[in-house]
Amino acid sequence: MGARSLEELKKQYKGASSALAGAPARRGGPGRGPGGGRRGHPHGKPKNMKRTLSRLLHYIAVYKTRLIVALICMLGSTAASLGGSYILRPVINNLIDGSKSMEERLRYLLTMIFVMLGIYLVGVAFTYCQQRSMILVSQSAIEKIRNDLFEKIQSLPVRFFDSNSTGEVMSRFTNDVDNIGVMLDNSVVSLISGAITLVGTLTLMICTNVWLTLITLFFAPIFIFGGSAIAKISRKYYTAQQEALGAVNGYIEESVSGQKVVKVFNHEQICEKEFSFLNEDLRSKQIGAQFWGGVMGPIMGNTSQISYSLAAGIGGILCVLRGFDTGGLTVFVNFARHFSMPINNISQQMATIFSALAGAERVFTILDLEPEPADIPSPASTEGMKGYVELKHVTFGYDPNKTILKDISLYAKPGQKIAFVGSTGAGKTTVTNLLNRFYDIQEGEITIDGVSVRDYPLDDLRRSITMVLQDTHLFSGTIMENIRYGRLDATDDEVIAAAKTASAHSFIMRLSDGYNTVIEGDGANLSQGQRQLLNIARAALSKAPILVLDEATSSVDTRTERHIEHGMDRLMKERTTFVIAHRLSTVRNANAIMVLEHGEIIERGDHDDLLTQKGRYYELYTGKKELD
């Protein structure tokens, strides 16, 4: 395979690593657009802004008092800043007032300097309080959103995780939540304080001189349209830059995690080439984004000089001809110069706000998802459950229109071992997914001790069925903690006994810290088989009446496997066991073997029965006929 073109690469890696791609919006800085972005709708505008806003308000409204304090402080700090500037008027007028003595003028000046200092200090205190209150409000709201999201994720059915990639879910927690945070403690403040400053400045300008205000306002559209035009260009480049960054990050992530495969197939050079395409693209987009982001400030700054010069020129004429006071002129030109600032700020913050609201909408979409089905009003008790499992004419499809399991019926008694065999994709794992209601069946019934699985509380049902899943997963923590995951109240001795049953004890003892060895990154420091042994130990610890082993020993050598089997058999004497195995020697001693093919049980019986039938099982066992 040759290197793919830039277009192909960008399409394939578009937001591939959304968790990494969009760093949270950078705070401040002219033209810096919003962060975030994900596959499908980067920087999209929220679809239902009103609803999203009202839900967000719900989160911050809890901190009403703090919000009011923040608002008052915002008003105070803006008033102090404007008032401090306005005081210059009497100060200058007094300073150039020839009718007063020099001593009088200086004393007044000195007094006013202290007054100004006082006003500015009060302003600083207000700003400090406002920021503190707002950050407290926003971070508390964000904490609540993150908690709600995590809680929701814990409550979602397996279907959600099967159809959403980890990266996608991660990016809800990282990009989206972070952007909401930036919006709350940065953009919203800028927006409100910008509006207050604008109104305040305008009022003071009118108080100072109505005519000059009208002339300045005449130029205001230039700032508004000029500012938003540049912001638009800069946003376009910023979006492109984020997409390019997403592609680069996605590519890096994939090649680092798949580095062994890259090496096995000698793809290093192609990788380098493809990466350099993406990297070059990122460079060009970054140049545009940085340029237009950086140019915004100076351009707007220089344009504001025009209104400054005009106000100064015309104000000067008014001073000479109409007796306009010099102090008034000084403060006016100062206001005229800064008049455009809040307008620019507001137009820039709008982009961040829209993007954060779009993120908030994605978060709320997850919060609105249906959780796992609620328990029925008066559920059956799992207390003293024996483990009589029955599947009656079960039909199921992950997609209801596409049947995977067809009319499955079987019965298992405590102490029995039922095996599922069959080719890859036949539906073995799917059957076990139905027992503990990872998925609900469409037709038929599954009962345990004669009671439908739907009538048990979900938690208790899952506690009654221990599963060793086909894909192992170990959590960060010690080996002891990982095994104890099977039953949290187990003592150390019980954990060790379970490890012995699972034949894991001897390898654990050979590790440097024994049971206290810390497992890194899903057990990267263990072999595949050792990871499986720990998973089995977890199951051995549990006291559930039903046990499901899905390819639990597929990576373990046959001798160890036999050891485990003996151990588990002892353990499961009174319980019901379902075993799935490709290695048929594992299931030889099962009480009943179900041969699944395309979602149907095509043969059933014990090992000897099935061999004499000379059917599918015979083919699989003896390898007499190639599988299709």
Ligand SMILES: Nc1ncnc2c1ncn2[C@@H]1O[C@H](COP(=O)(O)OP(=O)(O)OP(=O)(O)O)[C@@H](O)[C@H]1O
């Ligand atoms: N989460 C899912 N969503 C949709 N389809 C799925 C899902 N999981 C499995 N399938 C489909 O269901 C069928 C049965 O899959 P299942 O995992 O039960 O096979 P299996 O018999 O356990 O195979 P293997 O021996 O490879 O583990 C397959 O065709 C598969 O494509």
Ligand SMILES: [Mg+2]
């Ligand atoms: Mg499977």
